[in-house]
Amino acid sequence: MTTRFRVNSPNVIHETIEGEVILIDLKTGTYYSLREAGAAIWEAIDRGAGLDAIEDALERRYEGSSDEIREAARRLVDELEREGLVRAEEADGSRPVFEPGHGVRRPFEAPSLEKHTDMQDLILLDPVHEVGAQGWPHPAPPDEASG
Amino acid sequence: MSRAATAPAGPASTLAGLHDDFERAARAAGGAVDLRLRIAARPVRIRFAGEAAAEALRPAFAHLEAPEAEPPALTLHVWDSERPTFAPPRGVEADAGTAGTGPSYYSEGEDFRALHQPASDVVSVLSAEADRGWFWMPDATALPYWDYTAPFRHLLSWWLDAEGFRHVHGGAVGTADGGVLIVGPGGSGKSTTALASLLDERLRYAGDDYVAVGSGPAPVVHSLYCSGKVHPEDLHRLPHLEPLLADGKPLDEKAVFYVESAIAGFPLRAIVVPRVTDRRAARALPGTQAAALAALAPSTIFQLHPPAREALAQMAQLVRRVPTYVLELGTDVETIPTELLRLLER
Numbered sequence: 461m462t463t464r465f466r467v468n469s470p471n472v473i474h475e476t477i478e479g480e481v482i483l484i485d486l487k488t489g490t491y492y493s494l495r496e497a498g499a500a501i502w503e504a505i506d507r508g509a510g511l512d513a514i515e516d517a518l519e520r521r522y523e524g525s526s527d528e529i530r531e532a533a534r535r536l537v538d539e540l541e542r543e544g545l546v547r548a549e550e551a552d553g554s555r556p557v558f559e560p561g562h563g564v565r566r567p568f569e570a571p572s573l574e575k576h577t578d579m580q581d582l583i584l585l586d587p588v589h590e591v592g593a594q595g596w597p598h599p600a601p602p603d604e605a606s607g
Numbered sequence: 608m609s610r611a612a613t614a615p616a617g618p619a620s621t622l623a624g625l626h627d628d629f630e631r632a633a634r635a636a637g638g639a640v641d642l643r644l645r646i647a648a649r650p651v652r653i654r655f656a657g658e659a660a661a662e663a664l665r666p667a668f669a670h671l672e673a674p675e676a677e678p679p680a681l682t683l684h685v686w687d688s689e690r691p692t693f694a695p696p697r698g699v700e701a702d703a704g705t706a707g708t709g710p711s712y713y714s715e716g717e718d719f720r721a722l723h724q725p726a727s728d729v730v731s732v733l734s735a736e737a738d739r740g741w742f743w744m745p746d747a748t749a750l751p752y753w754d755y756t757a758p759f760r761h762l763l764s765w766w767l768d769a770e771g772f773r774h775v776h777g778g779a780v781g782t783a784d785g786g787v788l789i790v791g792p793g794g795s796g797k798s799t800t801a802l803a804s805l806l807d808e809r810l811r812y813a814g815d816d817y818v819a820v821g822s823g824p825a826p827v828v829h830s831l832y833c834s835g836k837v838h839p840e841d842l843h844r845l846p847h848l849e850p851l852l853a854d855g856k857p858l859d860e861k862a863v864f865y866v867e868s869a870i871a872g873f874p875l876r877a878i879v880v881p882r883v884t885d886r887r888a889a890r891a892l893p894g895t896q897a898a899a900l901a902a903l904a905p906s907t908i909f910q911l912h913p914p915a916r917e918a919l920a921q922m923a924q925l926v927r928r929v930p931t932y933v934l935e936l937g938t939d940v941e942t943i944p945t946e947l948l949r950l951l952e953r
Contacts, residue, residue, distance in 0.1 A: 473916050475904075475923040480897035482923075484905055486914050491905045493897060578792050579905045 461550045464510040465537060472545050476503070483545055489579035492545070497522060498571030501536055505546055507556040511537065524568030532570040539573050622719055624692050625684070625732060625741045632656040632686035645673040645871065646763070647772050647819050647829040652679035653759075656686035663747040664758040670833040670869035681766050683740045683759055687747045691730060713912050722761050722912055727751055731761045737769035752861050756834035757817055763831060764911045772819045772829065773921050776906040779813035779828045780804035780944075785876035785951060786813065788820070788828060789934075790903040796881035796936045799845065800943055802835045802864070806847055807944035811870035817910075826875040826925055833869035836861040844940050876951055878903065878931045886937035889946040899931035 467474065474483045481494040481502045494502050497518060504517040514533045515526070522529065540546045633639040636657025642665050644651045650673070655661035664685065665672075712723045718735040727750060733740040740762040744750055754760075764774035778789040778801035789800050801815040813830035821827040837845060839862050851864040880894055880902045904922040908914045932950060936943065 470916070473919045475900065475919050477896045477900055477923050477926060480895070482897060482900050482904065482919070484908065484919060486908070486916060489905070489909055491901065493901060576901070576905070579909045 461552060462510050463548050464508050464551045465505045465546045465548055466508065467506055468545055468547050485544065491576050491579065493574045494571060496571060497568060498536060498573065501533055501571060509556050513556055521565060522568035523565040529568055536571050536573065622732060628691045629656060629684040629686050629741065632689045635689065643673055643675045644668050644671040646671055646831065647767060647770065649680040650677050652682045654682065654684050660685055660687055660747040663755060666865045667756055667758055667832040667834045669865055669867045670830065671871060681738055683742060683762060685742045687744045691743050711912055720765050727754060729754065733762050733765045737766045752836065752863055756836055756863055757832050760817065761911060767819050772821050773918060774911060775818060775820050775903065776910045777818060777903060778815040779818045780810050780947060781873040781951065782809060782811060783873055786828060786873040787877045787879045787947060788875055789879050789881060790899065791880050792906055796883050798835060798837050799841065799936065799940065800881045800934060802837060802845055802848060803940045803943035804947065805866065806941055807948065809948060810944050812866045813870050813872065820875065820925060822921060826928055827872055828875050829872040830869055833866045835864040835866060875929055877929050878926060879934045881934045881936050884935045884937060886935055887939050888937045888942040890935045891932045891946050891950045892935065894931040894933040896926045896931055900926045
C-alpha cells in the first residue's frame with residue numbers, strides 16, 4: 461500500500477490554462493492559483509500520484525537537488541491538504557508514469573500556493589441553503605396563504 | 608449541489624397554483640401588462656400584474672424591447688403584494704440574520720428550480736422546461752438596487768443555462784462588429800470602464816455587471832440589462848452620466864443609470880481586466896489567460912445560486928478563444944473609450 465493524493469472532488473474544481481492552474485473550492489469560495497512547479501505537482505496529483513511520483517515528475521522537468529525538490533513538494537502537498545484541496549488515500553497498483561518535460565530542464569524554484577479569499581464574503585454573508593429534501597415549495601398553512 | 612434531488616408531489620402541485628396566484632394578482636392590480644423583449648436573440652414575454660410592477664422593473668430592459676413577433680421562448684409572471692400560496696422554506700432559518708443580501712434557500716426537482724431570498728423576501732421559480740417562470744416580491748417599488756437594476760437574475764441565468772448560454776459576471780461594451788467583456792471583482796473599475804464608453808459615440812454599452820455569453824467557437828455577448836451603477840463618490844469622474852440618472856432613486860448606496868441606447872449584443876473580440884492605477888491615460892497591455900480566468904470565473908460561479916461548477920470549464924474555453932488584456936485605468940476617464948476602440952481595431 462502506498463499513500464497517494466486525490467483532488468477533493470466534487471467540492472474542488474480546477475482548470476489549467478497556459479500552464480497555470482486555477483482552483484476553486486465551491487464550499488468556501490476560496491480560489492487559488494499554482495504556477496510552474498506548483499502546476500506540475502497539481503497535474504501529478506490529478507493523475508493520482510504519491511510523493512515519490514510527484515518528485516519523479518518534478519525531476520523530469522526541473523534541475524535541482526532531490527532533497528530540495530522533495531522538501532518543496534512535501535510542503536506544498538501539506539498545504540494543499542490543509543486547505544482541503546486534496547486528500548491522501550492508501551492505494552495499491554502502479555503509480556502514474558510521467559513523460560520527460562519538453563526541452564531542457566529549468567532550474568527548480570519552490571512553488572507557492574496563491575490564495576484569494578475575496579469571494580468568501582459572498583458565501584459567508586449570503587449563504588445558500590438547499591432545502592430540496594424538505595420539499596419546498598410546499599403549500600402554506602391556510603392562515604398564511606391568505607396573507 | 609445535487610440536481611438529482613427529486614421533488615416530492617407537494618412542490619409540483621404547489622407550482623401548478625402559481626399561475627392562478629398570478630392571474631388573481633393581475634386582476635386585483637387592474638390587469639396584466641405585457642413586456643415583449645428579445646434576450647439572447649430569443650423572444651421573451653414578461654407579464655406584470657399591474658402597471659406599478661411593470662414601471663419598477665422594465666427600465667432595465669428598455670434596450671431589448673421588441674414587437675410581438677413569434678411565440679415566446681420564455682414567459683415570466685411577475686407580481687407583488689399578494690403572497691403566493693406556498694410558504695417560504697422553514698426550519699432552516701436559524702442561522703439567518705447576517706448582513707449583505709442574507710441567506711437564500713434553494714430547491715430543485717425534476718420539474719422546477721426555486722429560490723427564496725428572505726432579506727428582500729423575493730421568490731423565483733422556473734419550470735424545468737424553462738419556458739415559464741414566476742417572480743414574486745412584496746413591493747415592486749421597494750426592491751433593493753441590486754434587484755431592480757438586474758431583475759429576474761436567477762430566472763434568466765437558469766433559463767440561459769438551459770438555452771446553452773452562460774450568465775457571466777462582467778460588463779461589456781463594443782460596436783456591432785465586436786466588443787469586449789470587462790471582468791473583475793467589485794471595485795476593480797468594471798463599471799467605470801463600461802460607463803466611460805458612453806463618452807464616445809462609436810462605442811455602445813451592453814452592461815456593467817451581468818451579461819450572457821454564447822458558447823461555441825465564435826463567442827457572442829448578449830446584453831441583459833441597460834442599467835449601470837456607480838458609487839456616488841465616483842460620480843464626479845463620470846459627469847456625462849448625470850442626464851441618465853434614474854429619477855426618484857436615492858443615491859445613498861449606488862447612483863443608478865439606464866442607458867436606453869445600449870446595444871443588444873456583439874461578437875466577443877477580447878476580454879479586459881481593468882486595474883486602477885495612478886497613470887493619467889488608460890493603457891491596454893496583453894494579459895495572461897489565467898489572470899482573465901481568475902477575474903471572470905469565481906465571481907461568475909458564486910454570484911448565482913446554485914454555484915455553477917461547469918462554468919469554470921466554460922469560462923476557460925472562452926478565455927482561450929479571444930485575446931485577454933489588462934486595462935490600466937488612469938485619472939483621465941476620457942481616455943478609456945479611446946483605448947478600448949484602439950484595442951478593438953487590433
